[in-house]
Amino acid sequence: MRWLGALAVLVLLALPAVLGSYATTILILVFFYGFLGQAWNIVGGYAGQLSVGHAAFVGIGGYTAAMLSLEWGITPWIGMFVGGALAAVLGAVIGYLGFRFGLRGFYFVLLTVAFAEICRIAVSNVDAVGGALGLYITFTGDPRQFQFQDGRVYYYIALALMLAATGVVALLERRRFGIYLAAIREDESAAEALGVDTFKYKMLAMVVSSFLTGLGGTFYAFYLFSLQPNAMFGIPLSVEIILRPIVGGAGTLLGPILGSFMLTPLGELSRLYFGQGGHHGLHLVAYGVLLIAVVLFLPQGAYPYLRRFFVGSRP
Amino acid sequence: MTAALLDVTGLSKRFGGLQAISDLALRVGEGEIVALIGPNGAGKTTAFGLISGFLTPDAGAIHFRGRSITGLPPHRVCALGLARTFQIMRPFPRLSVLRNVMIGALGRHADPRAAAARAGAVLEELGLAAKAAEPAGSLTLSERKRLELAKALATEPVLLLLDEVMSGLTDRETERLVGEVRAINARGVAILLIEHVMRAVMSLAQRVVVLDYGERIAEGRPEEVANDPRVIEAYLGDERL
Amino acid sequence: MLLLQGALSGVLFGGVYSLMAVGLTLIFGVMRVVNFAHGDMMVWGMYLAFLLATGAGVDPYLAFVVCAAALFVLGFAVQRALVDRILAAPHEMQILLMLGVALVLENLALVAFGPEPTRVRSPLSEATIWLGPVFVDVARLVAFGVASALTLALYLFLFRTDLGRTMRAAADNTYGALVIGTDVRRVYAVAFGVGAACVGAAGALVAPILPFQPPTGLSLSVTSFNIVIIGGMGSLLGAFVGGLLVSVAESLGAVFLKPSLKELFSFSLLILILLVRPAGLFGRRAS
Numbered sequence: 001m002r003w004l005g006a007l008a009v010l011v012l013l014a015l016p017a018v019l020g021s022y023a024t025t026i027l028i029l030v031f032f033y034g035f036l037g038q039a040w041n042i043v044g045g046y047a048g049q050l051s052v053g054h055a056a057f058v059g060i061g062g063y064t065a066a067m068l069s070l071e072w073g074i075t076p077w078i079g080m081f082v083g084g085a086l087a088a089v090l091g092a093v094i095g096y097l098g099f100r101f102g103l104r105g106f107y108f109v110l111l112t113v114a115f116a117e118i119c120r121i122a123v124s125n126v127d128a129v130g131g132a133l134g135l136y137i138t139f140t141g142d143p144r145q146f147q148f149q150d151g152r153v154y155y156y157i158a159l160a161l162m163l164a165a166t167g168v169v170a171l172l173e174r175r176r177f178g179i180y181l182a183a184i185r186e187d188e189s190a191a192e193a194l195g196v197d198t199f200k201y202k203m204l205a206m207v208v209s210s211f212l213t214g215l216g217g218t219f220y221a222f223y224l225f226s227l228q229p230n231a232m233f234g235i236p237l238s239v240e241i242i243l244r245p246i247v248g249g250a251g252t253l254l255g256p257i258l259g260s261f262m263l264t265p266l267g268e269l270s271r272l273y274f275g276q277g278g279h280h281g282l283h284l285v286a287y288g289v290l291l292i293a294v295v296l297f298l299p300q301g302a303y304p305y306l307r308r309f310f311v312g313s314r315p
Numbered sequence: 316m317t318a319a320l321l322d323v324t325g326l327s328k329r330f331g332g333l334q335a336i337s338d339l340a341l342r343v344g345e346g347e348i349v350a351l352i353g354p355n356g357a358g359k360t361t362a363f364g365l366i367s368g369f370l371t372p373d374a375g376a377i378h379f380r381g382r383s384i385t386g387l388p389p390h391r392v393c394a395l396g397l398a399r400t401f402q403i404m405r406p407f408p409r410l411s412v413l414r415n416v417m418i419g420a421l422g423r424h425a426d427p428r429a430a431a432a433r434a435g436a437v438l439e440e441l442g443l444a445a446k447a448a449e450p451a452g453s454l455t456l457s458e459r460k461r462l463e464l465a466k467a468l469a470t471e472p473v474l475l476l477l478d479e480v481m482s483g484l485t486d487r488e489t490e491r492l493v494g495e496v497r498a499i500n501a502r503g504v505a506i507l508l509i510e511h512v513m514r515a516v517m518s519l520a521q522r523v524v525v526l527d528y529g530e531r532i533a534e535g536r537p538e539e540v541a542n543d544p545r546v547i548e549a550y551l552g553d554e555r556l
Numbered sequence: 557m558l559l560l561q562g563a564l565s566g567v568l569f570g571g572v573y574s575l576m577a578v579g580l581t582l583i584f585g586v587m588r589v590v591n592f593a594h595g596d597m598m599v600w601g602m603y604l605a606f607l608l609a610t611g612a613g614v615d616p617y618l619a620f621v622v623c624a625a626a627l628f629v630l631g632f633a634v635q636r637a638l639v640d641r642i643l644a645a646p647h648e649m650q651i652l653l654m655l656g657v658a659l660v661l662e663n664l665a666l667v668a669f670g671p672e673p674t675r676v677r678s679p680l681s682e683a684t685i686w687l688g689p690v691f692v693d694v695a696r697l698v699a700f701g702v703a704s705a706l707t708l709a710l711y712l713f714l715f716r717t718d719l720g721r722t723m724r725a726a727a728d729n730t731y732g733a734l735v736i737g738t739d740v741r742r743v744y745a746v747a748f749g750v751g752a753a754c755v756g757a758a759g760a761l762v763a764p765i766l767p768f769q770p771p772t773g774l775s776l777s778v779t780s781f782n783i784v785i786i787g788g789m790g791s792l793l794g795a796f797v798g799g800l801l802v803s804v805a806e807s808l809g810a811v812f813l814k815p816s817l818k819e820l821f822s823f824s825l826l827i828l829i830l831l832v833r834p835a836g837l838f839g840r841r842a843s
Contacts, residue, residue, distance in 0.1 A: 050648045052655075101831045105647035106590045110781055111830055114823045117778070121820045176421045176430075183418045186407035193367065193401070195393035195422035195470050235774060239655065246652060281666030281770070288659030295653040296641055300409075 012159055016152040024155050030264040031158035032219060037244040037256030038165040039212035043095075044242060045250030046169075046178060047205040048185025050105070053094070053112030055237035056119045057087035057210045061217025062227055063123065066135050069145065076146035080218035087214025088207045090115070095206035099199050113235060120233030134228035137221065146222040154223055161219060162257065165212055170253055172208075181205055185251060213241075243287055247294050249301025258303050263287060319378075320345050320474055320505050321366070321397070326375030328361055328529075335361040336529040339375070343474060348496075348506045350516045350537070353526035354549055359509045360402055362526070363476050366507075367399040368392040379474070394422060398472035400463045402479045402509070408452030412443060415451045415462060419469030437469045441495060457488045461495070468499065475499065477508040481515045493518060517541070525549070558811050561690045566807030567800060568696035569765070571703035572758045574799030576776070577783035578707055578792055579754025582714075583631075585790035586726055586747040588647075589639055592654035595776030596661035597752050601627055601759020602676070602768050603669055609676045609763075616676050617698055620760035624706075624753040631752025635745040643744075658777070665770040676763040699761040706757055707796060710750070714792070723747050782826050787838055794838030 016024055036058070043049050064086050065079030074082075097103075098111050124132040141149045148154060172178040180201045183191040192198050221227050231237065248259025270283035298305060319342040326339040336358045343349045351359050364370040366377055368389040377385045384392050398419070407415050416434035417427065424430040438444045441461045446454060454462060460480050467475055477496070481489050493515050500506055500519075510516045516523065516537060523540040525533040527549040533540050540546055576598060583591050591597075601623040608614040608622060634657060642649055683694040714720035726743045766772075783802050787794025802822070809818035 048648065050651060097827070097831060103830060106651060107830055109651055110785065111827060113778070114826050114830075118820060118823045118827075121816050121823070125814070125816050125820075174427060176425050176427060179414065179418060179421060179427065182410060182414070183407055186410060187405050189369070189389075190401065190405035190407065190466075191418065192389040193369075193393060193399055193405075194419040194466055195390050196418065197388075197390045239659070281663030284663035285660050285667065288656045288661075288663065291656030291659065292638060292653055295645075295649050295656065296638065299645065299649060 009163065013156075016155050021151060024151060026265050026268045028151075028155050028158045028223070029268060030260050031155075031162040032216065032223075033240065033244055033264050034257045034260035035158065035162040035165050036213060036216050036241045037248070037260055038162065038169055039209050039216065040241050041209075041245045041250060041256050042169060042172065042181075042212075043202075043205040043209040045245050045252070045255065046173070046181040046185065047202055048181075048251070049098070049202060049206070050109050050242075051094075051112040051206075051209075052109050052235070052238050052242060053114075053116035054210075054213050054241045055233050055235070056090060056112075056116035057213035058217040058220055058237060058241075059116075059119055059123065059227075059229070059233035060087045060090055061214030062221035062232055063129060063135070063217070064214075065146075065218040066137060066221050066227055067129060070135065070137070075144050076218050076222055077144070080146075080215055083217055084211045084214035087217070088211035090119075091206045091210025092203065094210075095203045099202045099206075113238070116233055116235065116238060120229050123233060124229040130227065132229060134226060134231075135221075137225045137227075139225055146218065154219075157219065158223075161216065166253065166257065168208070168212070173253055177201065177204065182251065243291060245301070247290055247301060249303030252301065252303045255301050255303040258306070259301070262302065263290070319343060320347070320380060321507070322378040323362075323366065324376050324378075326362070326365060326377065327373045328358075328365055328370060329373055334529050336365065336372075339526075339529070339531055341524060341531070343505050343507050345473075346500070346503050346505050347522065348500055348508070348520050350520035350523045351507060351509050351526060352511070352516060352523060352540075353532075357526040357549075358529040359526055360478060361529075363399055363478055363509065366392075367397065367476060393470055393472075396471070396473040397476065398467035398470045398474075399476035400467050400478050400480055404459050404463045406451035406454070406459055406462055406466075409450055411448050412451050412454070412462060413438065413447040416465045416469045419466045420471075423471050434465075434469050437465045440498075441465045441468075442491075457484055460484065461492065464492075464495070468504075472504060474505045474507065477506060477510075479509055479511060481510055481512040484512075489515060513541075557689055559808070562808045562811040563804055564690055565693065565696065566804030568693065568700040569762075569807065570800035570803030571700035571707075572762050572799075573779070573783060573803045574796045575703040575707050575754050575758045575761075577780050577787065577795035577799045578710060579751040579758075580780045581784045581787070581790055581792060581795040582710075582754070583748055583751035584784065585792070586723055587635075587639070587643060587744050589643070589650050590654065590781075591748075591751065592651060592777060593634075593658035593661050593773075594751075594755060594780050595778070596658045596665070596773035597627055597630065598755035598759040598776050599665055599768060599770060599773040600630070600661060601756040602763040602772075603665060603674070604756070605760035605763040606669075606674055606676045609678070616678050616760045616763050617702065620702065620757045623760040624757040627756025627759075628749040628753040630756075632745050632749035634752070635748035636741075639748065640741060640744065658773070662770050662773050665773070669770065671769055671771075673767040673769045675767045678764040693765075695765050699765065702761055703758060706754070710754070711792070713750075719743070719746065779822075782822060785826060785829055791838040797838070 040054050044051055061083035064083035065076045068074040068079040068082060069076050094112060094115050098108050103111050123129055129135065139147060141147050180196050183196055184198050184201060188198050244259030244263050245256040247262060249255025266286060267283040270286065294301060321343040323339060323341040326336055328336040339362060351362065353359055361370065365372050368387050371386055376383060379395060379397055384395065413431065413434055416437055417430045420430040420433040424433055438447055441464060443458060443461055443465060446458060451462060464480055481492060484492065489512060496506065496519060520537050523535065523537050524531060525540055525546050532549060533543045533546050580591055580594050583589060604623045604626055605616040605619045608619040609616055638653060642653055678695065684691045685694060714724055723743050726740055783798040784795055786802065787798030806818060809821055
């Protein structure tokens with residue numbers, strides 16, 4: 001298994017040498033959504049707290065880095081971590097309210113949606129951060145400004161983000177923290193009875209998850225050169241974030257990556273073949289059908305079944 | 316009188332119009348086995364919920380090892396050495412049996428390897444070692460009962476609250492579990508158990524407390540209690556026994 | 557005067573909100589499933605009214621019957637084919653399933669009708685009546701009348717017919733209903749169908765008033781959630797009163813606040829209610 005992983009990483013490192021720019025672009029998105037899915041996976045998959053407001057952390061992270069860069073000339077390499085920290089603060093607030101007041105299931109979903117929507121509306125109405133039109137970043141190609149002439153650099157950054165998040169999750173998974181999160185997901189009261197401070201561990205999961213998601217915001221903004229409140233804070237992005245880990249296998253290490261390899265190219269190819277015109281909803285129809293199929297037939301996602309197929313046992 | 320391990324005084328809890336527990340006093344000494352019995356709906360499980368921190372009492376005090384644990388959250392109560400099982404068993408169904416028990420052990424052994432070793436020892440003791448790698452959801456009823464006990468035991472308690480761990484078992488299985496509970500007690504773990512299986516109560520308990528309508532109606536050695544007219548009346552009134 | 561005008565428009569539009577929320581709360585009350593596709597189903601009601609108006613020249617104030625029937629079939633089918641299989645699954649799984657249905661419905665509408673805002677013309681939609689100092693939008697008045705009549709009919713159905721009574725019994729206690737020999741699966745499917753029919757009718761009724769596009773479904777879903785949380789999940793009376801309340805609040809908000817701030821206000825209110833009184837105004841206490 002370890003050899004297979006190392007081999008896969010080597011192949012991914014070498015791929016840009018042989019791939020065209022379109023394939024490279026698709027892989028950048030695969031890695032980026034894989035990264036966001038992995039970040040969500042910590043609180044949504046391992047801890048089982050279904051957040052449908054993770055776009056808020058992408059938005060906070062991206063806007064923070066962009067504003068620091070545009071207004072004060074602070075490099076996004078630093079702004080990225082400031083953005084992550086602010087996203088973590090928002091994550092802590094949402095987590096505190098949700099977990100302290102014991103909101104579960106549907107109620108927790110609504111709380112996360114409401115917070116993300118409040119952020120979206122607030123940002124749309126503040127002209128200092130671009131209002132509803134958003135912000136644009138002029139392309140300079142300066143690496144210090146997180147901009148690169150060679151598109152392959154974005155490939156390696158996105159790959160690094162995804163691998164780093166996966167490394168973090170791999171580390172957490174083996175430690176007490178990860179085992180406790182699984183216990184919380186399976187049965188919170190039973191975990192509490194066995195001495196697990198469920199509030200503390202859910203909070204930690206939320207903070208780590210929102211911090212990582214916030215880092216992704218900077219990549220999003222400086223890869224696309226534009227920030228729009230509806231795109232960066234909206235419910236559609238939140239849904240995109242959760243789709244991949246759910247389809248791939250929430251609460252498993254490789255589920256979000258597998259999910260992203262399954263869904264992202266599907267979306268991009270449907271965009272290519274059906275164009276941006278009247279049919280650009282088609283890949284989302286496919287996503288919806290996949291989501292329904294996964295819930296009905298593979299409730300633990302694709303990864304555990306794939307693993308059983310190849311390895312023959314369960315973790 | 317020496318300080319009891321667990322000392323409950325004046326405990327009361329009301330749910331809407333129902334007085335579930337009223338003015339309950341209860342003591343468990345070091346290394347003692349006490350049974351809490353009573354007809355269905357007498358408030359036994361509510362008493363467990365209050366003692367283990369899942370419910371907050373309306374009135375009364377709970378002292379454990381000489382300090383007040385009234386109003387402490389369940390994980391703190393557990394960390395102090397008081398573990399409980401649930402009447403409706405609560406395994407972590409998709410996790411392996413070993414993982415289930417490790418979750419209890421991790422509180423005292425933060426290193427997962429040490430916790431796994433500890434959990435393995437508990438599984439060995441309760442005869443579940445062969446099932447360690449199975450998902451908990453696949454166990455039989457009797458195995459799940461013992462898993463419930465194993466999880467609580469892995470937290471290394473000094474007082475164990477067992478909520479109907481014998482119910483639904485065959486005679487042989489009950490006998491085996493009684494032996495296991497006695498062995499746990501022999502290592503110095505005090506036990507407070509809710510039980511409907513009277514044979515188990517009679518053979519295990521040193522003292523029996525009888526609840527009816529949330530009140531303590533009798534207390535004493537098992538054979539005394541069994542002949543107490545008020546106890547007989549309370550049970551005869553309950554057709555489900 | 558502005559206040560009175562705002563309150564009046566709010567109450568009139570509130571009839572539609574109530575109908576929409578009653579449908580959601582009925583589904584939740586009977587099978588404890590939150591219909592995340594509620595707003596998207598409503599948008600399909602709107603597009604259906606649009607097709608009937610443009611294709612066959614049917615006025616939306618007549619077409620609502622067809623829309624309700626079509627959505628009943630859709631709801632019934634969604635329940636039978638999908639929801640029925642996961643009634644015992646964790647709530648998270650049910651939420652994800654309905655999210656999938658919402659994605660499919662919204663984007664099928666996008667594929668079929670495109671992203672541009674649509675509106676259904678009705679001879680009624682231009683007319684207004686002056687009532688002393690305030691004017692009444694005839695379209696809103698008719699929508700209010702029909703929606704209220706439908707809500708009333710639903711009440712009569714639930715409280716006066718055998719099937720309706722069984723449905724309420726199933727909502728209170730599934731096991732009890734099973735024991736007395738009800739086909740719970742059929743009751744569930746009919747409940748989902750009726751819940752969807754509510755938004756089918758509601759969609760047709762607002763199609764001449766509210767310009768819509770596929771993403772409108774999402775915001776209608778969120779509004780429905782707002783209303784049923786305020787009114788109390790599963791409470792029919794709560795959904796009815798909540799619909800009027802939210803509509804009046806939105807309408808007054810539109811008079812005094814920027815539209816965007818109005819939305820901000822309603823989400824803040826939602827968070828407050830989630831934290832302070834998650835059972836809502838009329839709901840039984842959440843366990």
